Amino acid sequence: xxxxxxxxxxxxxxxxxxxxxxxxxxxxxxxxxxxxxxxxxxxxxxxxxxxxxxxxxxxxxxxxxxxxxxxxxxxxxxxxxxxxxxxxxxxxxxxxxxxxxxxxxxxxxxxxxxxxxxxxxxxxxxxxxxxxxxxxxxxxxxxxxxxxxxxxxxxxxxxxxxxxxxxxxxxxxxxxxxxxxxxxxxxxxxxxxxxxxxxxxxxxxxxxxxxxxxxxxxxxxxxxxxxxxxxxxxxxxxxxxxxxxxxxxxxxxxxxxxxxxxxxxxxxxxxxxxxxxxxxxxxxxxxxxxxxxxxxxxxxxxxxxxxxxxxxxxxxxxxxxxxxxxxxxxxxxxxxxxxxxxxxxxxxxxxxxxxxxxxxxxxxxxxxxxxxxxxxxxxxxx
Amino acid sequence: xxxxxxxxxxxxxxxxxxxxxxxxxxxxxxxxxxxxxxxxxxxxxxxxxxxxxxxxxxxxxxxxxxxxxxxxxxxxxxxxxxxxxxxxxxxxxxxxxxxxxxxxxxxxxxxxxxxxxxxxxxxxx
Numbered sequence: 356x357x358x359x360x361x362x363x364x365x366x367x368x369x370x371x372x373x374x375x376x377x378x379x380x381x382x383x384x385x386x387x388x389x390x391x392x393x394x395x396x397x398x399x400x401x402x403x404x405x406x407x408x409x410x411x412x413x414x415x416x417x418x419x420x421x422x423x424x425x426x427x428x429x430x431x432x433x434x435x436x437x438x439x440x441x442x443x444x445x446x447x448x449x450x451x452x453x454x455x456x457x458x459x460x461x462x463x464x465x466x467x468x469x470x471x472x473x474x475x476x477x478x479x480x481x482x483x484x485x486x487x488x489x490x491x492x493x494x495x496x497x498x499x500x501x502x503x504x505x506x507x508x509x510x511x512x513x514x515x516x517x518x519x520x521x522x523x524x525x526x527x528x529x530x531x532x533x534x535x536x537x538x539x540x541x542x543x544x545x546x547x548x549x550x551x552x553x554x555x556x557x558x559x560x561x562x563x564x565x566x567x568x569x570x571x572x573x574x575x576x577x578x579x580x581x582x583x584x585x586x587x588x589x590x591x592x593x594x595x596x597x598x599x600x601x602x603x604x605x606x607x608x609x610x611x612x613x614x615x616x617x618x619x620x621x622x623x624x625x626x627x628x629x630x631x632x633x634x635x636x637x638x639x640x641x642x643x644x645x646x647x648x649x650x651x652x653x654x655x656x657x658x659x660x661x662x663x664x665x666x667x668x669x670x671x672x673x674x675x676x677x678x679x680x681x682x683x684x685x686x687x688x689x690x691x692x693x694x695x696x697x698x699x700x701x702x703x704x705x706x707x708x709x710x711x712x713x714x715x716x717x718x719x720x721x722x723x724x725x726x727x728x729x730x731x732x733x734x735x736x737x
Numbered sequence: 738x739x740x741x742x743x744x745x746x747x748x749x750x751x752x753x754x755x756x757x758x759x760x761x762x763x764x765x766x767x768x769x770x771x772x773x774x775x776x777x778x779x780x781x782x783x784x785x786x787x788x789x790x791x792x793x794x795x796x797x798x799x800x801x802x803x804x805x806x807x808x809x810x811x812x813x814x815x816x817x818x819x820x821x822x823x824x825x826x827x828x829x830x831x832x833x834x835x836x837x838x839x840x841x842x843x844x845x846x847x848x849x850x851x852x853x854x855x856x857x858x859x860x861x862x
Contacts, residue, residue, distance in 0.1 A: 371799045372774045598773060598800055666777050667797055688799055689776040718779075718795070 357597070360462030362389040364597050371598035375691040378562050378603055379734075381591035382521035384583050385600055387568065388576060391465025391511045393472070397454035398506055409504035410454045417475060417639060418448060419622060421632040425450040430542050430557060432630050434622050435460075435468055436640030440647060441618035442625070444468050445610065447559060449544045454505075457544075457555075457570070459516075461612045469509055475639070476507050515576035517583060520566035520603075523590040528556070528567060530586040538567070550578065561600065563607035563730060605686050606732035608658045608699060614670055615656060615685045615699055624652040624701070626729075654682060655707035658731050661696035661715070662723040668698040668715045675714040675721060681706050684715060690732060696724075697731045738861070739766040741832055745848060746857035747808050749790075752832060753851055756839070760848070762808060763836040764796065764827060767861050772798040775827040780816035781838050787811060789847070794837050796827060809847035811840035 356363045364386075367374060377383045397410040414422045420433035430449035434442055444464040449457040460468045519527055528538050532547050539545045544557040552575060560566030571579050584592060601611065610616050610625060622631050623644060631644060661668065668687030673680055687698030698715075706713060709728050714721040740746075745753040750768035754761040769775065779795035787793050787807035794805040794816075816838045820826055827835040842848070852860065 366800065367773055370774050372776075602799060666779060666795070666802070667799075669802060689797075691799065 359597060360389055360465070362462055364389060366598045367596040368594045371596070371602060372691050374593050374595040374599035375602050377591060377593035378521045378564055378595060378599065379692055380522070381593075382519060382523035382527055382587055383562075383593050383595040383599065384580075384587065385518040385520070385595050386515075386580065387518050388515040388573070389462035390516060391458075391460040391462060391468065391509065392514050392516070392570065393458040393460065393469065394506075394508045394510055395456045395458065395472075396452075396506050396508075398503060408454070410456060411450075413476070413504050414448065414456060415635055416637055417472060418446075419631040419638060419640070419644075420448075421635055422448060422450070422456070427451070427453060428539070428543050428545060430457075430544055430559060434627070434630060434640075435471065436621070436638075436644075437471075437618060438639060438643065439618075440621035440623075440640040440643030442612065442616045442620055442622065443471060443618060445612055445616055445627075447557075449557060451544060451555070459568075459570075463613055465509070465511060469507070472507055476503060476505070479503065513573050514570055515573045515579070516568060516570045517580060518560055518562075518566060518568045519583065519587075520560045520562040520564045520595075522565060523587075523592075524565045524567055526590055527583070527587050527592065530590075531582065532556075550575070554579070561609055562603040563609075563732070563734075564603075601686075602688050602691050605688055605697065605699070606690050606692055606730065608729040608731055610656070610699075611686060620656075620701070621647055621652075623647045624654055625656045652704060654701045655704050656685070656699055656701050657707045658699050658727045658729055659697070659713060659715075659724045660693075660727050660731060662725060665696065665722050666717050667696040668717065668722075668724070673716040674700045674702055675716060676702075676706050676712070681713070687715075692732045696722075698724075702726075738770070739832070740854050740858050742854045744832070745808075745851040745853060746860075747806065747851060748860065749806050750861075751805060751808055753808050753848070754836075755848065758845075759814060759839050759841050760808065760811070761836050761839050762805075763831055764805065765857070766831045769828050769831045769835070772796060772800070772803060774799055775824045778817075778820040778824045778827070778837065780818070780820065781813045783813055783816065785813045787813065787840070789850075796824075796837075805837060807840065808851060809840070809842055810844065811842040813838055814841045815839035 411422045418433040430447050435444045446460040451457045539558045546553045554571040557568045667689040672684040674682040682702035684700045690697045711726040750765045777797040781793045791807045792804040793807045
């Protein structure tokens with residue numbers, strides 16, 4: 356057990372390698388109850404304040420991706436930025452009702468995210484605008500009657516969550532919920548009856564395998580976890596810890612906040628501009644991102660693979676090219692699927708080209724590596 | 738957790754087996770379990786002279802790299818090449834095929850500073 360974002364979490368239940376392989380070959384289950392869950396919903400008076408889409412309008416001013424693209428029951432990956440474009444958190448926002456959104460955020464950032472969102476909501480201040488400017492409520496409604504267009508609440512303590520990931524996800528979904536219920540489509544979320552209550556099932560994950568994430572009231576957590584392990588037994592299920600979660604996501608080049616992302620980095624440097632809609636008129640950090648886009652980022656996050664068998668790369672190892680220091684590793688490990696050293700590093704943009712030769716310095720010795728394309732691991736064609 | 742009675746131990750979780758003028762060294766069952774799956778071992782060079790508590794080898798799990806220390810002053814006379822092909826031996830047989838190196842010790846009296854099984858057991862609780 357290790358402290359993780361204010362929670363005690365297992366790095367592994369049995370073995371990182373075994374858990375990793377269970378997810379790649381069969382199915383694994385992760386306890387992700389530590390992740391923050393926020394609800395943003397329109398207030399009853401929101402029609403006067405922000406029109407029918409008050410919650411969406413406010414979220415669009417706080418997050419980088421475009422919430423307007425979401426139909427009810429669909430989620431998207433997005434960023435919460437500061438004014439400098441720095442990444443406070445990366446998260447998934449699901450539209451769970453006409454005017455209601457579920458935000459699933461990183462445990463280690465949940466308190467900070469909540470305070471940030473709450474302050475912006477309270478101040479009713481439009482993003483990227485000094486406090487002397489027009490407030491959000493004014494801008495959207497043209498009156499001062501109600502300053503708050505929507506409510507923000509955390510339900511982290513009241514809700515648990517698990518991620519079920521692996522090629523046997525569909526079989527386990529059926530074993531848990533019956534054969535008559537269809538799996539939601541990718542990035543979709545549905546409510547499904549389980550036992551005496553409803554749980555929410557989203558077709559999302561952090562492993563590159565087919566998978567679902569399930570949200571349920573905390574009271575049902577133990578019951579749900581036990582049922583999943585029991586019904587997954589014939590499918591070869593393994594409970595998986597943070598260790599396997601990290602190796603699985605790194606093989607797919609999914610970033611980890613705190614390692615690959617931070618307030619010192621923006622989504623363009625991180626190569627995640629796809630999840631930023633600069634066509635939106637305004638959101639916190641937009642001006643900074645426009646500038647980065649114009650000048651081009653000085654450094655970029657790139658995946659790499661070692662050229663030879665040797666020690667695995669690790670976070671903070673220095674990256675060189677022809678003897679010149681060009682960057683630093685942010686994530687690195689021995690890929691259990693490839694049995695080979697892989698990682699991600701920020702390197703100066705001139706070297707951030709697929710196929711570029713780089714060196715990773717490990718204990719004062721340089722080991723050759725190559726900048727690769729995402730993802731670092733591809734499932735063999737079946 | 739297995740802690741054989743006939744071995745000596747260090748605070749940094751190495752075990753030591755006396756073999757005449759030499760000692761064989763590996764990491765304990767407790768250490769391998771804490772490290773998780775070992776995926777790479779950097780062995781010491783033969784003939785290298787080391788002082789007590791000097792980093793001499795590196796054991797890497799999926800999670801992290803950990804230094805292994807020389808328990809006493811001596812010279813490296815053997816390194817377990819089998820670990821290069823199969824580092825998982827350290828997890829499977831920490832006290833057997835998973836040994837890491839052999840030191841020719843300078844002064845047998847140095848071994849008196851090491852822990853016995855019961856003292857190590859107390860340490861790891």
